[in-house]
Amino acid sequence: MNQSSEKKTIYITEADKAKLEKLLAEEILKADDGFSRLEGLTKELMKAKVVDSADVPSNVITMNSKVLLKQLDSGKSEEYVLVFPKHANDKINMVSILSPIGTAIIGCRVGDVFGVKTQDGERQMMVEQILYQPEAAGDYHL
Numbered sequence: 001m002n003q004s005s006e007k008k009t010i011y012i013t014e015a016d017k018a019k020l021e022k023l024l025a026e027e028i029l030k031a032d033d034g035f036s037r038l039e040g041l042t043k044e045l046m047k048a049k050v051v052d053s054a055d056v057p058s059n060v061i062t063m064n065s066k067v068l069l070k071q072l073d074s075g076k077s078e079e080y081v082l083v084f085p086k087h088a089n090d091k092i093n094m095v096s097i098l099s100p101i102g103t104a105i106i107g108c109r110v111g112d113v114f115g116v117k118t119q120d121g122e123r124q125m126m127v128e129q130i131l132y133q134p135e136a137a138g139d140y141h142l
Helices: 014-030 036-047 100-105
Strands: 011-013 049-051 066-071 077-083 094-096 113-118 121-132
Touching: 011 014, 014 036, 014 049, 036 100, 066 100, 077 100, 094 100, 100 113, 100 121
Parallel strands: 011 049, 077 094
Antiparallel strands: 066 077, 066 121, 113 121
16 A cells, blocks of 8 residues: 555646645635635645646546545445536535545545545545546646
């Protein structure tokens, strides 16, 4: 298994970083709950290694990636798509980057294990597979 999310190098494309920084600035202006829900993403961006879209490794989760995640306690696997908040739809597992799972998976690689806080406590998950990554598919302008 790969390193935990606390120690791994996070890769993010220049384009995604610019969009995410703009999103954070907008969300901070309208945040009425303090900034706690934005803190995780802010920390991820600060420690990320920024690369050109053409240079991001194909086994790294970027925005609009479709991934297969495995819950380690149950062994259950589910597909998720990492999206910007306006495209989020829980019914079809399109998760917002601002959600706990979205913030946890950005920059993860296949094999990475990470924790996600849920109503029932922290759940350990693993990135099983990247089913679609825009940059690997040559879709640089999503």
